[in-house]
Amino acid sequence: MIDWILFYIGLALTLLGGVMDLIASIGFFRFKDFYMRLHAATIGAIGGGFYPLIGLALIALSLDLDIYIKAYISGVCVIAAALIALTAPAGSHILARATHRSGEVVPKVVVDRIKEDMDKGDGEQ
Amino acid sequence: MVSYSVLEGVLPLLFGLFTLAMIIYSLRVFTSKSVSDMVLAVDALTIDLIIIFVLIGLYYKSPYLLIGVIPLAAWILILDIVVSRYLSKGDRK
Amino acid sequence: MRRSKSFLAICLITAISIVLILAFLLNISGLTTYGVNELTGLAKLFVLNIPDPTKPWSSHAFEIVTAILWDQRGLDTYFETSVLFLAIVASVALLSYYGRRHVHEGTGDGYTTMIVKVVTKLVVPIIAVVSASIAIHGHLTPGGGFQGGSVFVVAPVLMLLAYGSRFLSSRGFNELRLLAIRALSVTLIFVVGLLPVLYLLTHGTAYLFQNTYKPDSAFTYPYLIPTPIGMILTAGSIMIYNILEFFAVAAGFTLAILLLTREFERGDKK
Amino acid sequence: MITLIMGAIAVTLALVSAILIVNEKDVLKAIVLAGVESVFFAIALAIFLAPDLLIAYIAIGLGLNSLLFIYALKRGERYEEE
Numbered sequence: 001m002i003d004w005i006l007f008y009i010g011l012a013l014t015l016l017g018g019v020m021d022l023i024a025s026i027g028f029f030r031f032k033d034f035y036m037r038l039h040a041a042t043i044g045a046i047g048g049g050f051y052p053l054i055g056l057a058l059i060a061l062s063l064d065l066d067i068y069i070k071a072y073i074s075g076v077c078v079i080a081a082a083l084i085a086l087t088a089p090a091g092s093h094i095l096a097r098a099t100h101r102s103g104e105v106v107p108k109v110v111v112d113r114i115k116e117d118m119d120k121g122d123g124e125q
Numbered sequence: 126m127v128s129y130s131v132l133e134g135v136l137p138l139l140f141g142l143f144t145l146a147m148i149i150y151s152l153r154v155f156t157s158k159s160v161s162d163m164v165l166a167v168d169a170l171t172i173d174l175i176i177i178f179v180l181i182g183l184y185y186k187s188p189y190l191l192i193g194v195i196p197l198a199a200w201i202l203i204l205d206i207v208v209s210r211y212l213s214k215g216d217r218k
Numbered sequence: 219m220r221r222s223k224s225f226l227a228i229c230l231i232t233a234i235s236i237v238l239i240l241a242f243l244l245n246i247s248g249l250t251t252y253g254v255n256e257l258t259g260l261a262k263l264f265v266l267n268i269p270d271p272t273k274p275w276s277s278h279a280f281e282i283v284t285a286i287l288w289d290q291r292g293l294d295t296y297f298e299t300s301v302l303f304l305a306i307v308a309s310v311a312l313l314s315y316y317g318r319r320h321v322h323e324g325t326g327d328g329y330t331t332m333i334v335k336v337v338t339k340l341v342v343p344i345i346a347v348v349s350a351s352i353a354i355h356g357h358l359t360p361g362g363g364f365q366g367g368s369v370f371v372v373a374p375v376l377m378l379l380a381y382g383s384r385f386l387s388s389r390g391f392n393e394l395r396l397l398a399i400r401a402l403s404v405t406l407i408f409v410v411g412l413l414p415v416l417y418l419l420t421h422g423t424a425y426l427f428q429n430t431y432k433p434d435s436a437f438t439y440p441y442l443i444p445t446p447i448g449m450i451l452t453a454g455s456i457m458i459y460n461i462l463e464f465f466a467v468a469a470g471f472t473l474a475i476l477l478l479t480r481e482f483e484r485g486d487k488k
Numbered sequence: 489m490i491t492l493i494m495g496a497i498a499v500t501l502a503l504v505s506a507i508l509i510v511n512e513k514d515v516l517k518a519i520v521l522a523g524v525e526s527v528f529f530a531i532a533l534a535i536f537l538a539p540d541l542l543i544a545y546i547a548i549g550l551g552l553n554s555l556l557f558i559y560a561l562k563r564g565e566r567y568e569e570e
Contacts, residue, residue: 007127011135018142021173025149028169034161044169048146052176056183064126065186072188073179076195080175083198083344090337091168091205097331098209099161137490144494151501154524155508160516167524174527177494181534184491189360190534193542195348197527199341199372200551204523206379207558210329211516226511233503241496283540352543360539368547375555471552482559 003062010062013055021048034105038092045088053081132183139180147173164208171201264290274433278441279357279453287362288459292411292427299466303404306397306470313477314393323384323480330380338380345373353464357453363463370468371475378479386476396473403466410458429454495535502528513568515561523554 020043027040057077060070099105100114150170157163175194182190257265267275268285279285287295352359353366377386387393414424417437424437431438439454452458505525512518526549533542 003127007131014139015142017176018139018146021143021146021176022149024169025146025153025173028150028153028166034159034165037162037165041165041169044150045172048169049172049175052143053179056176056179059132060183062127063129063132065129069186069188073182073191076188076191077179079344079348080179080194080198083195083341084172084175086337086340087198087202088168088172090333091202092165094209094331094334095161095164095205098213098329102212104161104212105159140490140494144497148497148501151505151524151528154521155504160514160520163517163520167520170524171527174531177531178534181491181494181531185537187537189539190537190542192348192352192359192361192539193530193534193546195345196369196372196543196547196551197530199345199376200546202337202341203372203375203379203551204520204554206330206334206376207555208516208520210379211558211562213329226507229507230504233507234500237496237500237503361543362540365540365543365547368544368552371547371552375551475555478556478559482562 006058006062010055010058014052014059017048017050017052017055020044020051024048033108034099035096035107038096041092042089045084045092049084049088050081053077053084057081129186136180136184140177140184143173143177143180147177160208160212164205167204168201171197274431277429277453277456278451279456281357281360281362283360284356284362284460285453285456288456289427289429289454292429292459296407296411296427299404299407299463302467302470303400306400306474309474309477310393310397313481323382323387323483334380338376342373342376345376346370349373349468350464353460354457356460357456358451363460364467366460366464367467367471370464371471374472375475378475383476383479383483391472391476393473393476396469396476399469400466400473403462403469407459407462407466410455410462429456491535495532498528498531498535502532515564515566515568516558519554519557519561522557523550526550526553 024040024044024047027043028037031037031040054077057074060073060077063070100107101118147170150166150173153166154163154170157166175197178194178197179191182188263275264282264286267273268277268282268289269280270276271278277285277289279289349366349370349372351366352361352369353363356362356366374386374391411427414428414435414437415426418424421436423435425432425435428435428437429439430441439458441452441454443450443452502525505521505528509518509521509525512521526545530542530545530549533539533545
């Protein structure tokens with residue numbers, strides 16, 4: 001009983017993650033600007049990476065395989081999910097910061113307060 | 126215990142979803158205008174590939190393929206930091 | 219001459235169609251299924267003998283690739299390790315600033331933020347534990363010394379990028395110590411491989427880089443070690459080689475990356 | 489069968505990225521593309537059951553390779569001339 005519940009929760013999480021991954025990949029094309037694509041990258045990292053890994057860990061726990069294989073697969077899935085939840089937001093944060101400061105992509109905005117502060121000298125740490 | 130054959134019926138659907146997402150991400154990587162766009166798309170592509178690795182491991186019922194997943198998840202952070210450090214000290218226009 | 223977009227498109231279409239045609243032809247002619255499931259020659263010898271403890275040529279290891287690398291091809295792998303050692307020595311000779319008065323070491327201020335530093339602190343222990351497990355389980359699961367060492371390099375690279383090179387060398391990871399770890403590991407690998415030869419001088423026959431007993435040689439490293447928890451399978455010298463190789467590769471790559479990062483940081487604005 | 493199709497897709501995408509690397513004028517983009525290519529080859533290695541090579545390939549091909557190239561690029565020119 002409990003293993004069927006685990007299996008269906010895991011399957012639902014994985015399917016949800018797959019759909020979110022597709023949505024994020026379409027969003028990479030639909031959004032026009034680098035700073036807008038950061039939103040799609042968030043969906044792709046957390047929705048398309050974290051959820052399916054937790055779901056696959058639950059699925060692996062519920063299968064009738066050897067206990068060694070089940071524990072290995074779900075352990076690796078949970079560690080990878082934790083790593084993704086830590087690294088993906090930090091990575092896109094530092095990338096967006098460096099991109100804005102170096103002028104690699106100039107944002108198309110009306111008011112840019114960060115740039116005004118940087119020109120005054122307050123933006124530096 | 127859930128029989129493995131139940132999962133075997135669902136695996137092609139999961140493979141299809143994530144492979145389609147992989148193809149669209151890689152088209153974004155190939156056609157992007159700036160480096161920042163490309164690195165952002167590589168991040169999302171790599172996270173997609175991690176799940177494909179886990180699915181391949183489940184397909185072969187072999188956990189040994191999965192050990193490569195953890196360095197893959199850590200290297201995307203390094204690629205981000207290296208590219209951003211290069212950009213932030215690169216020649217400004 | 220700037221190549222046009224249409225040239226690129228023609229290149230892509232040609233390449234993809236060549237791949238598809240080749241795959242189709244291979245599938246039609248049945249080349250893809252020819253002899254896939256049959257072992258031939260040397261492969262049969264390795265696959266049937268290495269994991270089976272009852273066979274005379276067994277290595278008592280379940281992971282055949284690592285067993286071949288360190289048991290059957292031990293001397294070969296030792297010289298590969300020495301080549302990497304020479305490369306590290308050459309990079310130290312080119313880039314080292316040890317003993318100079320003004321060594322520029324960056325701190326990473328202005329490029330990294332608090333978020334990246336905290337995430338780095340959390341990620342580094344996970345990577346260290348995973349790489350050590352890859353190296354220590356090298357005779358049971360895929361992996362081994364080189365793979366574990368090259369995964370471990372993620373940790374010092376993250377530290378160097380997030381905190382700057384001054385942080386790592388102020389915590390004791392300076393050039394001399396890393397080079398000493400590297401040289402000591404490579405020397406110990408050779409000493410462990412040379413022990414059977416010392417046995418040969420006094421007793422019967424033995425081979426260079428020999429692991430467990432062979433039909434005409436009584437020398438053997440212990441492959442099952444009794445502990446209070448139970449018997450531990452160490453596969454003879456394969457586990458020792460893996461751990462030493464892990465230290466060698468990790469210290470060598472860390473040294474090279476440390477020196478290159480210093481070179482990379484030169485000319486940063488303060 | 490399904491893994492063979494996936495392997496074919498991955499290797500074809502690796503071929504496409506290899507062709508794009510040759511034509512790229514921005515060297516930083518070419519370095520990132522080289523990392524992507526090695527990731528696609530890593531999928532092929534996983535499908536043909538070579539986990540030993542897979543670990544070393546991910547760590548060296550995607551990580552150390554692009555890191556060293558970007559370090560080297562700091563002393564050089566980012567944009568190739570026509």
